[in-house]
Amino acid sequence: MMGLALFCGVAMMVSHGFGQESASLQKDPVLKGQADEYNDRIPKTVIELQQFRKNSFLPITGASGQLGTVTLINLNPLINTWFLLLIQWNGAGLLESYHLQNSDPSTQTLSLDPKYPHGILISTKEGVHACELWSVPSGSELGGASGTGKPYTPICGGKLFLRNRTQGHKTTLEQVTDLLRNHVWQGEKITTFVRETFYTDAYLNTSEMLEAKNPSAETRPRPSGAPARPMMSPRYSNHFLVPEELGIDLETDTGNRLLVGRWYNVKDLPGVFVSVTQPNLVAEEVVESQGKQVNPLDEIESKALVYMVAFDLDHFDLGFEMGTDHPKVGWSDRVQDQVRDDTLPGPDGIGTLDPLVMTGMINPADAQRTAATFVGGFKRFHGAFRWSDLALKNQGSHYGFVENGVILSKLQPGLSTVVVFNDGTIDLKTWKKADDADLHRIRHARQNGVPIIEYDGATGTSRVGAFVPRWGQGNWSGSAEKRFRTVRAGMGLQIFQNRRFLIYGYFSAATPSAMARVFQAYQCRHALLLDINALEHTYLAVYIRKGSEFSVEHLIKGMDVLDKTKGGKVIPRFLGFPDNRDFFYLFRKVDS
Known part of the structure; x- marks a missing residue:
């Protein structure tokens, strides 16, 4: 918590935003100062790396009458997703810090208002919603949310999420x-x-090469909406690979046999396609065009299966x-x-x-x-x-x-x-x-x-x-x-x-x-x-x-x-x- 005091002083400024044009960014004196912080080769906090941040502060009174200051930092107003809420009570040594995430950044904005010193105002399409966060006698919503141990805890009626620190899984x-x-x-x-x-x-995955019994197998129409057909050698256009380790179910009438380089629809997942190939099946024109831009491929990697998902x-x-x-x-x-x-x-x-x-x-x-x-x-x-x-x-x-x-x-x-x-x-x-x-x-x-x-x-x-x-x-x-x-x-x-x-x-x-x-x-x-x-x-x-x-x-x-x-x-x-x-x-x- 002691490290937080460094950026507390930086954050407690009057509210400033920024325009979308680079020229506007350069003219704003506060943003220029923040850009200098971003560029300075000195020890700093991650907050000082946010040169576009918008800072606002408000004097507040707690449930028991204690005085303090709250600072709200919109870390990038154009993106409008991550916010940092800092609460400093007078006489208290620790600075409370809460990382908030806007659940609907395209329609919701957050602000502090002297007329509402109890929490954050959230403006939505339906109107302005008051979210009381620090003045509740029985305990603040922030305190309860931070104690859940969940990575994301909804607050303010689900309009915001409090991001909580957890331990990530490791194998x-x-x-x-x-x-x-x-x-x-x-x-x-x-x-x-x-x-x-x-x-x-x-x-390493490998596959046997099977020639299609039907000579016209490779002429089947490309799946609707699929990517461009890859440039494979025409010698293998009527051959199947058998990717035994493929775990995604595809729309195909040939079981686990897939034509070389052909795109297949993923079953029940529109807009997603899978293709299987080997480096040694690539068209000769690609190989020749690359020349010495690549190293020669050895026998193992030449025949190793490649799985592509589009x-x-x-x-x-x-x-x-x-x-x-x-x-x-x-x-x-x-x-x-x-x-x-x-x-x-x-x-x-x-x-x-x-x-x-x-x-x-x-x-x-x-x-x-x-x-x-x-x-x-x-x-x-x-x-x-x-x-x-x-x-x-x-x-x-x-x-x-x-x-x-x-x-x-x-x-x-x-x-x-x-x-x-x-x-x-x-x-x-x-x-x-x-x-x-x-x-x-x-x-x-x-x-x-x-x-x-x-x-x-x-x-x-x-x-x-x-x-x-x-x-x-x-x-x-x-x-x-x-x-x-x-x-x-x-x-x-x-x-x-x-x-x-x-x-x-x-x-x-x-x-x-x-x-x-x-x-x-x-x-x-x-x-x-x-x-x-x-x-x-x-x-x-x-x-x-x-x-x-x-x-x-x-x-x-x-x-x-x-x-x-x-x-x-x-x-x-x-x-x-x-x-x-x-x-x-x-x-x-x-x-x-």
Whole structure:
């Protein structure tokens, strides 16, 4: 609590907002001062990273007559989702801090009013609602909500959620890995040895190739609304693969036999499609166009099964949630001594996200519409560069992330970035310094290394990322020279017939070169690596709802061990209980 006093003084200013245009942001003196705080290379709090925040304060009187001050901080007014409520009672040493989430940011606004010194006013389409929070003699609603132990507790008639700190679930593998890295000398070398000795190809999936008895099998019409057909070798257009480990039920009349590269509808989940292939089945024109931009593929990764899942973004919005523990915001151990500033707790001047609360779980407002979840990116330990020019720039170019408009780690130039804007538009791009002009309108963002496939605006074409064949410089997880074939997940964006598809790729045994071959064959405009090495790091599940019935299907059957069960019912990761890792989720648009 003592650390909270630092930003209490910063927050207790008169109310200020900001305009949507960059010029307006620069002219406002309060916002200029907050931008200076954001840029200063000094120790700070996560609140001082929020250069667009709106601060307001109000003198208050408690139930027993004690005087105090309440401060309400809208951390990004354009996004209007996360708020910090600070209560300081005169004579009390501790500052009370509450992290609030707006359940309907598009229609609800929060404010303090001297005419109502008992709580927050919430303006909605129906009118203004008074929410009494700190003046109730029998105990405040805030106090009761903070004691529930639930990640999200509804308050103010369900118009707001109080975010509470909980412990996110960790698998045994993650517990051991964290223990070694954080508490054992040369623990990372031990984990690397174990991974490369015992886990290489641990999740390898292969398939026999079956020629269709019906010569016209490959001429079947493409499913309605499906993504563009990937560029596969015509020699295999009439051949089936048999993905025995596929755990998602598809609309097909050929059982578990799937035509090479063909998109199939997911049963009872409109707008979601699955395709299966192998890197060695990609069309020769793709292979030739890549040339030396990728490393040669060995026999194992060439034949390792790849599972692709496409989401039609006309039907879905994309959400992002931080884990309860990861990624962290301090220094990565990978950064070189010459760029590390030990006077700072982390590259952005912060070493913790306190007093903000990371829940590791989908918020209740989105939960009922959630159709799929999948794991995010690297932990902070691996989320920075040891080699290449990126290692010498921007304090090691730590991977950045933004949740609900709140900058938790600065977005760094040169890194592959998933971006969700305030209007719901989703983009995958290589971040540039000039893109910082859009920070105020970013709802979510997650960086994870350098591009696998990168769009060239000058030519209007996509190409293999420059660092794909360079192990150390690409930070693909391995030593400077050593290649490491392992299970990997990635994400790509395809634009086809004016429709946008978010494509998740699960590569059962691959290097970045194999990923580049497949993502380019699937005509992705941009693609990036997510996480690697284990099923818990490459997890994807979809959720099927039929009336009151709810079922969970996993991309790979073995991923079901990461969920919980109670009374014979599955409680899915991220949706049913908090997790220590960050993740993405697709939730159906209201009008879809």
